[in-house]
Amino acid sequence: MSTPLLTVQNLRKLYSRGTGSVGLDGVSFSVAAGETVALVGESGSGKTTCARLLTRLIEAEGGAVQFGGVDWLAMRGEALRHARGRLQMVFQDPIAAFNPRASLRRLLSDPFRLQGLGRQEIAARVRDAFQEVGLPDTLLDRLPHEVSGGQRQRVAIARALASKPELLILDEPVSALDVSVRAQILNLLRRLQRDRGCGYLFISHDLAVVRAIADRILVLHQGRIVEEGDTETVLADPRHPYTQSLIAAVPRLIEPGRTHHDG
Numbered sequence: 001m002s003t004p005l006l007t008v009q010n011l012r013k014l015y016s017r018g019t020g021s022v023g024l025d026g027v028s029f030s031v032a033a034g035e036t037v038a039l040v041g042e043s044g045s046g047k048t049t050c051a052r053l054l055t056r057l058i059e060a061e062g063g064a065v066q067f068g069g070v071d072w073l074a075m076r077g078e079a080l081r082h083a084r085g086r087l088q089m090v091f092q093d094p095i096a097a098f099n100p101r102a103s104l105r106r107l108l109s110d111p112f113r114l115q116g117l118g119r120q121e122i123a124a125r126v127r128d129a130f131q132e133v134g135l136p137d138t139l140l141d142r143l144p145h146e147v148s149g150g151q152r153q154r155v156a157i158a159r160a161l162a163s164k165p166e167l168l169i170l171d172e173p174v175s176a177l178d179v180s181v182r183a184q185i186l187n188l189l190r191r192l193q194r195d196r197g198c199g200y201l202f203i204s205h206d207l208a209v210v211r212a213i214a215d216r217i218l219v220l221h222q223g224r225i226v227e228e229g230d231t232e233t234v235l236a237d238p239r240h241p242y243t244q245s246l247i248a249a250v251p252r253l254i255e256p257g258r259t260h261h262d263g
Ligand SMILES: Nc1ncnc2c1ncn2[C@@H]1O[C@H](COP(=O)(O)OP(=O)(O)OP(=O)(O)O)[C@@H](O)[C@H]1O
Pocket: 015, 022, 023, 041, 042, 043, 044, 045, 046, 047, 048, 049, 050, 205
């Protein structure tokens, strides 16, 4: 197999809590180009901590990350600023991350402006980006709170893709959406991955969603990976008691005859 896009080794960041600690307690995994790896686990298991470490929003206490051939945790200053576009993140509800007074056009222009493009080029790229995620031009002058949650998530995805990332970290990207919109966004993500070939680290506590999108699953429990494998294998034949309990909580999942290509 070729070198993975992302290789995480023994990544650690602990927060003290009472007499013990919580956070991320030494996790190792890899993501290949074009692959979707799901990080699953209950609330507080360390999923977002992992995302924040990889996006360099917080500093690791230990461990190593190779991303796209570079020592990712050693990147600093200007080099890191330049490289940030290669690894982008999408949050559960982007409303908190978006400037509430900026139109969608403006929000989508920002990454292209950072790339130093001219006005006309930016306008064209914004229209293309909107189209790529299935949004009509007529929404361009709306503010974030003037569109639906699903439309907002499409904008967040378009914005994340503007810098042509090799890896997208999606932290519960469909958890705030209702079921039909959720399916549309998952389809969009699958299509974008086919078109662009970028890797996804897909964080979710929802095994039905994970089943619909992931090639592989990592099961995080109290800051450690307790099980990993192909999605279908892990869901059909979980080895760790914690994974078994996660699956037992969603009885629909063990119905036979569904494949992960179902809507
Ligand atoms: N900045 C912080 N200071 C102290 N504790 C923190 C901090 N960030 C996270 N934690 C703790 O670390 C643990 C893991 O948090 P994290 O946000 O990674 O969980 P999660 O798996 O994303 O959960 P959820 O599914 O609820 O989003 C939790 O117990 C959380 O309270």
